[in-house]
Amino acid sequence: xxxxxxxxxxxxxxxxxxxxxxxxxxxxxxxxxxxxxxxxxxxxxxxxxxxxxxxxxxxxxxxxxxxxxxxxxxxxxxxxxxxxxxxxxxxxxxxxxxxxxxxxxxxxxxxxxxxxxxxxxxxxxxxxxxxxxxxxxxxxxxxxxxxxxxxxxxxxxxxxxxxxxxxxxxxxxxxxxxxxxxxxxxxxxxxxxxxxxxxxxxxxxxxxxxxxxxxxxxxxxxxxxxxxxxxxxxxxxxxxxxxxxxxxxxxxxxxxxxxxxxxxxxxxxxxxxxxxxxxxxxxxxxxxxxxxxxxxxxxxxxxxxxxxxxxxxxxxxxxxxxxxxxxxxxxxxxxxxxxxxxxxxxxxxxxxxxxxxxxxxxxxxxxxxxxxxxxxxxxxxxxxxxxxxxxxxxxxxxxxxxxxxxxxxxxxxxxxxxxxxxxxxxxxxxxxxxxxxxxxxxxxxxxxxxxxxxxxxxxxxxxxxxxxxxxxxxxxxxxxxxxxxxxxxxxxxxxxxxxx
Amino acid sequence: xxxxxxxxxxxxxxxxxxxxxxxxxxxxxxxxxxxxxxxxxxxxxxxxxxxxxxxxxxxxxxxxxxxxxxxxxxxxxxxxxxxxxxxxxxxxxxxxxxxxxxxxxxxxxxxxxxxxxxxx
Numbered sequence: 001x002x003x004x005x006x007x008x009x010x011x012x013x014x015x016x017x018x019x020x021x022x023x024x025x026x027x028x029x030x031x032x033x034x035x036x037x038x039x040x041x042x043x044x045x046x047x048x049x050x051x052x053x054x055x056x057x058x059x060x061x062x063x064x065x066x067x068x069x070x071x072x073x074x075x076x077x078x079x080x081x082x083x084x085x086x087x088x089x090x091x092x093x094x095x096x097x098x099x100x101x102x103x104x105x106x107x108x109x110x111x112x113x114x115x116x117x118x119x120x121x122x123x124x125x126x127x128x129x130x131x132x133x134x135x136x137x138x139x140x141x142x143x144x145x146x147x148x149x150x151x152x153x154x155x156x157x158x159x160x161x162x163x164x165x166x167x168x169x170x171x172x173x174x175x176x177x178x179x180x181x182x183x184x185x186x187x188x189x190x191x192x193x194x195x196x197x198x199x200x201x202x203x204x205x206x207x208x209x210x211x212x213x214x215x216x217x218x219x220x221x222x223x224x225x226x227x228x229x230x231x232x233x234x235x236x237x238x239x240x241x242x243x244x245x246x247x248x249x250x251x252x253x254x255x256x257x258x259x260x261x262x263x264x265x266x267x268x269x270x271x272x273x274x275x276x277x278x279x280x281x282x283x284x285x286x287x288x289x290x291x292x293x294x295x296x297x298x299x300x301x302x303x304x305x306x307x308x309x310x311x312x313x314x315x316x317x318x319x320x321x322x323x324x325x326x327x328x329x330x331x332x333x334x335x336x337x338x339x340x341x342x343x344x345x346x347x348x349x350x351x352x353x354x355x356x357x358x359x360x361x362x363x364x365x366x367x368x369x370x371x372x373x374x375x376x377x378x379x380x381x382x383x384x385x386x387x388x389x390x391x392x393x394x395x396x397x398x399x400x401x402x403x404x405x406x407x408x409x410x411x412x413x414x415x416x417x418x419x420x421x422x423x424x425x426x427x428x429x430x431x432x433x434x435x436x437x438x439x440x441x442x443x444x445x446x447x448x449x450x451x452x453x454x455x456x457x458x459x460x461x462x463x464x465x466x467x468x469x470x471x472x473x474x475x476x477x478x479x480x481x482x483x484x485x486x487x488x489x490x491x492x493x494x495x496x497x498x499x500x
Numbered sequence: 501x502x503x504x505x506x507x508x509x510x511x512x513x514x515x516x517x518x519x520x521x522x523x524x525x526x527x528x529x530x531x532x533x534x535x536x537x538x539x540x541x542x543x544x545x546x547x548x549x550x551x552x553x554x555x556x557x558x559x560x561x562x563x564x565x566x567x568x569x570x571x572x573x574x575x576x577x578x579x580x581x582x583x584x585x586x587x588x589x590x591x592x593x594x595x596x597x598x599x600x601x602x603x604x605x606x607x608x609x610x611x612x613x614x615x616x617x618x619x620x
Contacts, residue, residue, distance in 0.1 A: 141576055148583045152590050159594055164601035165617075168610060171594045175523060178536055178587050185580065186543050192573070193550055 013051050013058075014067045014080040017090065018133045018146075020044050020051075025125035034117035038105055041121040045098035048132065052094045056087040056487070066138070075202050081138030084491040088342070088484075089265045090135045092349045096257040097128045100353065102466040104250045107360045111162045111248045120160060124254070127153035131262050140188045140198045140274070143266055144181065147230070151177045154259055158247040169242035176239045180229030184266075187223035190215050191274070203274045212283045216275075220284055223270050231263035233327055234297030237320045244316035249360030249369075252312065256319055257353035261345045264326050268342070271330065272495040281333045290331035295425055297324025302432035306439070312359050312369040314436055315352065318395060321429065322348045328422070329410055337413025338492035339485065340406050346484045347394070347402035350477065354470030355391040358384055361459035361467065374440055376449030380456045383464055385444050387471040392437035394474040397430045401478040405485060508549040515542035527607040529598065533591045540584045547573040547580070 009016060024044040028037040059065060059082055067080040082090070101124075105117075112120055130150025134143050155177070159170035192198055194215050195206040207216065225236070232240040240260075244252045271280045280286045301321030308314035322344070329341020359369050361384045366373040378385045394401035407426060414423040449456075458464070477484050515538055522535025551573035559568040595605055602610050 141579075145579055145583065148587070152586055155590055155594070159597065164598075165614065167594055167598045167601055168614070171529065171591065171598065174587070174591050174594065175532060175536060179520070179523070179539065181583075182540055182543055186546065189543065189547050189550060189573070 012067075013055055014065060014082055014136050015069060017048060017051055017055075017094075017136055018129055020047060021125040021129040021132065025122045025129065028118055028122040028125060032118050034105070034114060034121075037118035037121040038101070041104075041125055042098070042101055044125065045094065045101050045128065048094040048128070049091070049098045052087070052091045055082055056091055059084055059087045060487070075197060075199050078142055079138035079199055079201075080136045081200065082136055084487055084494060085268065085342070086135045086265065088346060088487045088491060089262065090132065092261060092346050093128070093131045093135060093258045096254065096349055096353050097124075097131075099466045099469055100250055100254045100257075100357070102469075103253075103357055103360060103463045106460050106462045107250045107364055108248060110364050112160050116160070120157070123153045123156045126150075127157060127254075127259075131258050134262050135265060138200050140191065140200055140203060142198075143269075144185050144188060147184065147263075147266070148181055150259065150262070151181060151230075154255055157251045157255070158243050160248050160251065161246040162248070163246055165242070166246040166248075169239075169246045173239040173243045176229055176236075180226045180236075183222045183226030183229070185226075187219040187221075187226060187270075190219035190222070194219075200269065200273055204276055207274060207279065208276060212279060216279070217284055220275055220280065220286065224267070224286065224289070227263055227267040227270065231260045231267060231327075232320060232323055234293060234300050234320055234324060237297075237301075237323075240320060241313055241316040244319070244356075245310060245313045249312075249356065249363050252316075253353045253356035253360060256316075256356055257349040260319065260323060261349055264323070264330075264341075264345060267327075268330055268338075268495070272338075277333055277496055287331040287333055290327055291422070294324045294328035294331055295422065297321060297327065298425070298429040299324075299432070302429055302436065305436045306432065308436075309371050310369055311362075311371060311374065311440060312356075314440075315355055315359070318433065318436065319348075319352060321433070322352070322395070324429075325406065325410060325426070328426070329406075329413060332410075332413040332417050332419075332422075333496070334413055334416045335489065335492050335496055336409050336416050338496060339489040340409030340411075340413050342491055343409060343481075343484050343488040344406035346488065347406050347474070347477065350402060350470050350473045351391045351394040354387060354467055354474065355395070357463060357467040357470065358388045358391065361463045364463065365456050365459060371440065371443055372450075374443045375447040376444070377456070378441075378445035380449065381458050384459045384467070387467050388444070389441055390471050391474060392433075392441065394478070396433040396437055399478075400475065402474045402484070403478075405478055405481055409485070409489075508545070512542050512546045512549070515539075515545065518542075529595045529605040529607065530592075532607075533588060533595070536591070537584065537588060540580070540587070544577045544580055544584075547577045 021044050024040050027040050031037055064083040068074050069078040108117060127150050130146045133146030137143055155170045155174045159167050191203055194210055195203055197203055229236045298321050301317050305314045305317035326341045326344050329337045363369050394403040397403035397407040410426055411423045519535045519539025519542060523532050526532055551570040553567060553569045556567040556569040557565055559571040599605050602613055
């Protein structure tokens with residue numbers, strides 16, 4: 001029975017990655033009960049993780065998977081194409097979706113009315129559909145469609161926050177996100193004009209034949225700016241701090257670890273698989289634009305983070321800085337640099353999602369995420385606060401954590417490119433992370449809780465478990481790097497070497 | 501300098517800049533959504549005019565007709581129109597909620613309210 005089922009679906013795994021959450025989203029509306037909807041979401045999300053793991057294994061053993069959707073032959077029909085790069089991103093996205101769901105019922109109960117929970121899971125699954133779709137598809141226009149699916153559901157998720165500021169933040173994100181998405185659409189249109197195809201591999205091959213011209217340059221500009229808005233690249237990050245601060249805690253954990261990462265993936269895919277290194281970096285000098293912006297992001301994000309009194313907002317600004325590191329890896333355009341950027345997608349997802357779950361726990365127990373709420377938490381919520389410390393160390397990039405691994409490769413990449421001042425700046429900006437993480441640690445361990453404060457107990461197990469799964473991951477993958485770095489560096493080699 | 505044979509692109513650019521300008525300059529949230537729609541429509545026009553082949557007809561198989569317009573961009577734009585409608589729907593829903601929560605849909609008034617909230 002199981003064998004028969006497996007034989008039936010084993011070829012269709014990439015398509016199931018999109019179809020399952022989409023169908024389950026409608027199922028969530030039908031069942032209406034919050035626990036049933038949660039069970040459906042959990043089943044699908046963990047199924048998607050298993051699916052992503054099988055796909056990654058298959059890509060590692062047999063190479064790139066190409067799946068013709070609906071049986072239409074590939075350059076004409078829509079292709080789902082999974083190579084090392086998106087297999088890794090897919091694992092990150094589905095993994096985060098599934099782990100965050102563990103904490104969702106407890107954390108949501110404090111922020112969203114219970115009768116709305118089933119709708120929340122519906123939108124959550126739709127967002128997952130969009131993110132997984134963007135990741136697996138091999139068709140440029142399809143990327144835009146899935147981008148909009150994920151963005152529209154993300155706006156809805158953010159607007160569920162408990163204060164009214166959530167509404168204006170979601171609206172601001174909607175305006176900027178739509179402009180970004182439309183820019184990408186415009187860029188894809190120009191690529192279609194010059195090549196007559198939308199398939200990513202085909203686009204890459206034909207653009208290489210066409211060579212540089214002004215339409216292609218404009219397309220590159222539109223796509224870079226559009227993806228830049230979506231991934232909150234400084235100075236296009238204006239929507240991010242508000243959206244992260246006022247969204248429900250689990251939504252922040254989910255969006256922070258997936259939406260910007262997938263947007264980064266889209267930028268990497270366009271730059272390295274479609275425009276390719278020759279056109280993007282040698283003819284059009286994309287690195288000259290992105291490198292200074294990335295460095296500015298690293299410093300601006302961290303500097304602003306230091307002055308935030310709301311820890312959720314502080315981590316949001318820290319995300320802006322971390323996105324700077326990723327884009328820096330992209331713009332170095334050598335194997336080590338790109339490895340650093342890609343592995344940081346994996347690593348940053350682990351630590352930021354873990355840290356935002358810490359905030360979810362703090363919010364659940366103290367009712368606030370402002371720095372005053374952290375007073376004395378080191379003793380009152382020891383496990384939660386220890387998770388914050390480990391996650392914070394990882395943000396700084398202390399050895400034996402994942403943050404160190406990414407920064408190590410970024411520094412190597414900068415040195416390979418002969419840009420030693422950049423390597424120095426990476427280290428300097430890490431010091432800024434020390435400042436903002438230390439502020440919280442100091443308050444947590446050395447400031448006594450305010451007199452007369454209510455007793456605060458440790459976070460519930462259902463929040464602690466996902467938190468420590470992720471934070472534990474930052475240490476495990478900081479020591480055993482064969483999965484993350486192995487796949488990322490192979491993907492980087494493929495993108496840089498195989499493209500020429 | 502200006503090639504009038506490519507006037508369709510000028511229309512697109514004009515619409516796009518109009519839309520972006522409205523989004524940036526207007527404080528009324530509904531007007532912002534209208535600006536966003538104009539902006540999206542400009543891209544739809546861009547795709548539609550891209551698929552036009554001079555002297556071409558609708559791509560339907562018929563005796564004696566050899567020149568067709570490219571149907572693919574047109575089909576893509578059906579999807580983009582759906583996306584645009586969905587975006588407007590979500591945006592309008594948000595505006596309704598904002599009106600309920602703040603009692604206004606003027607951006608500067610909302611900002612004043614939020615500023616007062618923060619200072620207390």
